[in-house]
Amino acid sequence: MDADARLVTVELDAQLSAIAQTELRDDRVEWVVADGCDWLAATTEAFDLVFADTWPGKFTHLDQALALVTPGGFYVIDDLLPHPNWPDEHQAAVDDLLATLRARPGWVTAYVDDASGVLLGVRR
Numbered sequence: 001m002d003a004d005a006r007l008v009t010v011e012l013d014a015q016l017s018a019i020a021q022t023e024l025r026d027d028r029v030e031w032v033v034a035d036g037c038d039w040l041a042a043t044t045e046a047f048d049l050v051f052a053d054t055w056p057g058k059f060t061h062l063d064q065a066l067a068l069v070t071p072g073g074f075y076v077i078d079d080l081l082p083h084p085n086w087p088d089e090h091q092a093a094v095d096d097l098l099a100t101l102r103a104r105p106g107w108v109t110a111y112v113d114d115a116s117g118v119l120l121g122v123r124r
């Protein structure tokens, strides 16, 4: 992030957000305590990068999250490789999400088969 960059971070749990705010003091960061579903439904702002690190913007509200990304901008998700704590039906949801993103017109995707599994999407 350069000096003019802005980061908006949305967290449902106020306590977790408060801890993060004490650790990361930076005037460029806007801390939002809200349900990501509500925030995504209400936001029309454009972003150069969206990192969807929980259900909203990934397994729900995908269209809304992708719509926020500027042309040439990035959409990033992780936690895509199988994990022992996944419920039985989660693998199918991940497969479905990856297929949806790879087939999406106007986007180029690259999958990184490392760490927790990362998909990087770039809006044309």
Ligand SMILES: C[S@@+](CC[C@H](N)C(=O)[O-])C[C@H]1O[C@@H](n2cnc3c(N)ncnc32)[C@H](O)[C@@H]1O
Pocket: 010, 011, 012, 013, 016, 034, 035, 036, 037, 053, 054, 055, 056
């Ligand atoms: C995988 S963790 C990532 C946390 C943080 N981004 C990090 O990298 O450490 C997912 C976070 O999403 C939050 N969360 C869960 N459901 C949410 C929702 N509906 N809206 C916003 N945040 C949510 C959880 O409280 C948790 O802190």
